[in-house]
Amino acid sequence: MIVKSSRALPRLTRLAIPAVLAIVAVLLPFILPGDRWVRVAALALIYIALASGLNILVGLTGLLDLGFIAFFIVGAYTTAILTVQLFVNQLGFDPDTLWWLFPISLVGALVLAGIAGCILGYPTLRARGDYLAIMTLAFGEIVRLVSINWIGLTGGSVGIRGIPPFAIGDLELTSPSANYYVVLVMVVVILVALAGVVASPVGRAWVAIREDELVASSMGIRTRRYKLLAYVCGASIAGVTGVFFAHMQQFINPDSFTLEDNFIVLSLVILGGAGTFWGPVVGATLWIFFQAIARDWTIVQEHPEFRTGFLALIVVVLMIVRPGGIVSRKLKLTRSGGDPERPAPRTAAEVGEPDPVExxxxxxxxxxxxxxxxxxxxxxxxxxxxxxxxxxxxxxxxxxxxxxxxxxxxxxxxxxxxxxxxxxxxxxxxxxxxxxxxxVARTFQTVRLFWQMTVLENLLVGAHERLRGWVPAFALRLPRHRHDEARALTEAGSVLEFAGVWDERTRRTSTLSYDSQRRVEIARALMTRxxxxxxxxxxxxxxxxxxxxxxxxxxxxxxxxxxxxxxxxxxxxxxxxxxxxxxxxxxxxxxxxxxxxxxxxxxxxxxxxxxxx
Amino acid sequence: MIRRTTTAASLAAVAALSLTLAACSSSASSDSGSGDAEGEIALGYTATLTGDFASYGLEMREGVDLAVEELNDEGGIDGRQVKIVSADDEGSPANGPVVAQQFCDDTAIAAVLGYSFSSVALSALPVYDSCGLPIVASAVTSPELTGASDVFFRDVFTDAYQGAEMGAHVADGGVEKVAVLYQQDDYGQGVSEAFSTAFEEAGGEVTSSQAYQLGAVDFGTIVNTALADEPDAIFIGGFYTEAAKIATQLRTSGSDLPIYGTDGAVSPDLVSLGGDAVEGMTVYSAFSAAAGTDASSAFIDAFTAKFDKEPSSWAALAYDATMVVAEAITEAGSTDRAAVAEALASIEGFGGVTGDITFDDGGDRLGELIFLQVDGGEFVAAAE
Incomplete structure (x- = not known):
């Protein structure tokens, strides 16, 4: 009984922040002083989704992407072309009756943006640093220029108008609050799925690649495949967001997706805290709201350029005061807390099936x-x-x-x-x-741990090969994976006990003594069995x-x-x-x-x- | 411990944000409240006021400010003072609905002025439709905006309208055959198609129609092709840099055919680049200091006195838009948005500094263009 409650408690505190934020988010249209602010909130939600998607690349996996908006463009134009150009203009449907097309657009955007992610990701796998930055920048521009110049398909610089608003049957969801709630549902789904993927072998593999690519691959992680996966996941999120944006605005043209937007979204990630879960959320929310609030200041009414300058100044000051971003809360790379009871010493019998080799x-x-x-x-x-x-x-x-x-x-x-x-x-x-x-497992001459992870998380990376699975299964948090992960954590506990560092299991590895670091490295290698x-x-x-x-x-x-x-x-x-x-x-x-x-x-x-x- | 502090921090941030918003709301509502109580009429003004494309928005604002100052000096509209609520859209269509909603929410606002980008206006229209707030825009020329909303009006001529007017004007001048050269983008293409259609309808013949790239340098080939059909005149649908080069090429080829251009060519740089070659060239504009009407010269004097510079056509158009809205509010007898929109739709022949203003069913302006001719290196009103 006592054991149970001590287990349930951290779970409760862990859910406290999401619960509070969810309540605030649901009540927001009633709290906010006017519909204008509800529209600002909806726009903030769009940027939360974009920043969270980019965070997979920049924050989790450590891959720079300066052309991220390209995937947003792919999503927005997918639905605009499908709905307006094809179904309304070519096939003569009434736009008011096309609400059923929305989920199809979503799937289409998900797939097309994912493919775009693959196309961008593949050649960039070998590139690093400056080269990667230039490549992603160029890719982003290619997509943008296609949207401007393929006039027959995209309407060129005129864009595509008359995209039907969100609707269910005859019920049009055009009011600011309705728009807000629809986009809120999208953001909640994205964040819940993302949290599931982050606290899974996939998320740990991404962070492991960011921390130390060589070690990650020595743990059995196919690093190139996971980098590509990061591009695909980030791109899919941006693509889905693009679909919602297009229906929210009911109009898109290339002016919505400028080169500058790439840098804005990247800034939101860095400002909020790259590599944290809530960083992009906080960064996007604060930025979009303060930007809107600043519009009302008297000085901005008289001198509009003050607003841009002032916001830039805030960013500079924040980056000096908090170089890691506003949010510093560490990413949760596993949802299970591990066994609180000291495991029994390992006996030879449980070490595995008998070895066929004499x-x-x-x-x-x-x-x-x-x-x-x-x-x-x-x-x-x-x-x-x-x-x-x-x-x-x-x-x-x-x-x-x-x-x-x-x-x-x-x-x-x-x-x-x-x-x-x-x-x-x-x-x-x-x-x-x-x-x-x-x-065949190995350790390294100088200790190479994943320093941003806890001891247990390091060990779970070692269990990657047994835990890996299909991304949607992690996003949906299927119970089978949770069960596997709990088992792996129990095993990690006993391996740590065996290596003599069980007491350190919840600590961040960078805070351990040298001797313990060595032992954790050996324990992590042992986790690959x-x-x-x-x-x-x-x-x-x-x-x-x-x-x-x-x-x-x-x-x-x-x-x-x-x-x-x-x-x-x-x-x-x-x-x-x-x-x-x-x-x-x-x-x-x-x-x-x-x-x-x-x-x-x-x-x-x-x-x-x-x-x- | 870390967890607890971040929780506290995020809660504090949320609290701070809601407080700020609450403060904003109270100031916003007191604004609109005071607006009604003191009888002030608010007009929304939005355009791109920062960044690379801020100049249109800032110039329009000068015209609006001058108009508001003049209105208030004469006792306002129906005895109520006029004030401007300004919002920067940053040239981003994502901000279109947000700004539109801001104006919709503020009950003191009777109409909206401005707009630098068609895309921003287009993304804002669904919101204006929902609250019935009328807009009179001054710098957006996209054909997509024609008839896009019952509450959208603009006092800037569309490219299509201007092209058609020019076509009729050229035909009226006795020209029978024209060779068309146009800049390959939506501006050049739109204006030239409208020109050609109108010119042919008036009985003329377009001997050839050729596109060139913005930034092109060598026009020898297309000028020769144009001249091969022995036209009576040349029409250039494009900006001043290329227009000046085409004119130079034409004169170098020994041709002295009359040249017609568009508002894109109206710039002092046309003369400095083209020199003698553009002498006598005919162009058009919605507004020009050279037009010489009483209304426009009074406006130019007042503007120069206030801002110490000559007004641009954007300033003049925004000035007129403000005056048209004032007229509509007076006509409607109230600031009721539906009534103002209705009054705007029925405005006829309002005498503005850019000429008479009437809106057609699509919200586009009907009116007279001003035709200009280069004479001695200056743009002067063209002789009829």
Whole structure:
């Protein structure tokens, strides 16, 4: 009973803000002093939707888009052309009877804007920074120029008039309040769906890509696909918004969609707080309302240019005072709070289904793998194997090629020659996300966590492959996914307990101690349920007692059924935990054997101490 | 803790916003209240007042201000003082309905003036329709606005109307064959089509009709093509830069045919670019300081005294729009919006500084264009 209420409480507080905002939004037409303000509110809703859509790209996924309005144009013209140009002008329907066409327009706009998102997204996947900005800007202009110059279809600069207002049957929803409520329904649906997607594997994948693309792909996330998905989702939201805008205005022409609007929407996202859920909402609402309020000021009546200048000044001051935007509330990347009870220690029995590979049989076979960077040979011809049930130590002096080897094994860099076989499958040539899905996980030499996420959210990214699904299913919050996510959170709890950092589960990873960060990184890798774990200098920067504790964690990982490849400079650690050791020097294997054999190997001594030893 | 502070902050923001709005509402309602109590008549004025296209809106505002000043000096309309409620539409059609609703909500407003962009006006019309507030616009010429609403009027001539008037004028002048050159956009195309239709209806023949791009430099080919059919005159439907170049090309080719242009060519730059080549060229305009009627010279004097510069045609049109609205309110005997709209529709031959004003059924202006001729480097009223 107590447990239940302590669970229900955070849920209640979490729903407090949306509930208050929803009540305010519903009562707004009655609170506002006149219909003019209701129209301002409806316009603010349109901008809330646009800013929330752009936030997926700019805020969540970290992709710049300076041509976002293009998708808005696609949506608005889809419905205008379908309704007015086709059904009224060509087929001779009475515009007052066309209310049933609205949902069809919506679907059409959703699909067309989504396709436009794909078209823009695809070539920009490889571009970053300035190039991406220029590409999106150019795309936006292309769409705008088409709307101006394809006169036969879009009416050119004259635009399309006589778009029927919102209606249900014979009931025309033309009053300002009716317009407002119709658009409010759209915004609520968009926000609820968006919140569902954000607190799902999709949202976490987006944020993971923004935080660290390489790590995201090592968690099994197909990063390019998710970037494209971000474009499609953002574009679809803008497209749907365009349909509502066109019917709200009953008239569209290219003047509604200027280059400047791209920058305004982007400013709203940044002003409100990019990458937060409520930022775009707050930014758009405040901006549109203050813009309208400023119109009434006496000084603006006399000198209209003061308004623009004053608003620009507010933006500058706000950006200095609150550089992260008005809203700083962290994004909720999962709706479940996690199990409040400390999980029971993991036993070998629950670690998974029995492994078909016998102990001692080779699981990873590296055969004559080489890697050349330009003229530099980092790896000559490396061959070794990792056997079931062992910790394989990988040592060698600086520059021996250890890190390159790890990158080649994990798919970050492709081998120039040779083959890598993991449990019977070739994995050389696979992208790192596919290598991860095959069951090979890794950590990094310097800790690379998703710093803006909590420990639990980091671990859930590790569970991506098991949780992923279809975007509409997340938007609709199907119970199956909620159930899966709850299970994954329970698993995350026990993995954290296993790694000794369960107490830190709700903290943001950037606030953790170094030792805990290392352990969380290992725990996150374990969440992918790897059969083989590659650890890249996990003890670097740790003190003696921390290193000792780490040694027992690594042993425990092996004992729980995950084979380990350990790169380490700390000889005590390496010698004490490794079952066998492979020694690399100048990109070649110079010795293989048990720690004792390696310790006595003259070639190893020479490599480490020089030829005189 | 973080959660709590953000909750508090967002609630505070909402509260602040509603307070500001409440303050606005009280001031707005007291405005409209005081307007009625003191007998003030408010007129809405909206146009694009900031940004790249602010000049039309600012010039119109000067005309409106002068008209309001003159009206109030003479005791207002029916003894009630006139005041302007101004709103910047930023040239954005999204703001059209918002501004329109603002004027609709303010019960003291009897009519609306201004509008720089046809698209903004078009997006606002459904709102005006719902509250019956009449508009007299002064700078929007789109054909889409013709008959778009019962409450929409404009005292600026449409491109189509002006083109047709020019066509009739040229035919009346005894010209039988014309070669047409036009700028390839909705302005050039609209005005030239109307010209050609009217000219042919008057019994003339259009020997050729060729388009050129705005910003084009070389007109040799199209001038030669135009001259090949031996026309009596050349009509150029476009702006002054290209018109001046075409005229120069024409004279260089040895032709001394008369040249007719449009209001787009009316600019001192036509003469500075075209020089002798444009001497004698005939153009038209809704308003010109050179027209020389009593009304217009009085207006020019008053305007120059107030603003220390010559009025543009936008200022003159907005001045007339204000005066027409004043006349309509006087006719209607009240500021009842429906009555004012009805009075506007039945205005006939109102003597404005831009000539007589009458509105047709579509809300477009009927009236006389002023034909101008370049004489000694100046635009002067064309000899009939």
């Amino acid at each position: 102990a001692g049989a080779p699981v990873l076979v590296v055969d004559a793998v080489g890697r050349t960077f330009g003229g530099l040979t980092a790896l000559g011809s490396v061959s070794f194997e990792v056997r079931r049930g062992e910790i394989l130590g990988l040592m060698g002096p600086n520059g021996a090629g250890k890190s390159t080897l790890l990158n080649v094994l994990s798919g970050v860099t492709k081998p120039s020659r040779g083959s890598i076989t993991f449990r019977g499958d070739r994995i050389d040539g696979l992208d790192s996300d596919r290598v991860s899905v095959k069951g 790897p059969k083989l774990l590659l650890l890249d200098e996990p003890a670097a920067g740790m003190n003696e007692s921390e290193t000792k504790a780490l040694a027992s964690l690594i042993t425990a990982i092996r004992d729980s059924g995950t084979d380990v490849v350990l790169i380490e400079h700390d000889m005590d650690l390496l010698m004490s935990v490794s079952d066998r050791i492979v020694v690399l020097d100048h990109g070649e294997v110079i010795a293989t054997g048990t720690p004792d054999e390696v310790r006595r190997n003259p070639a190893v001594l020479e490599a480490y101490l020089g030829s005189d030893a």
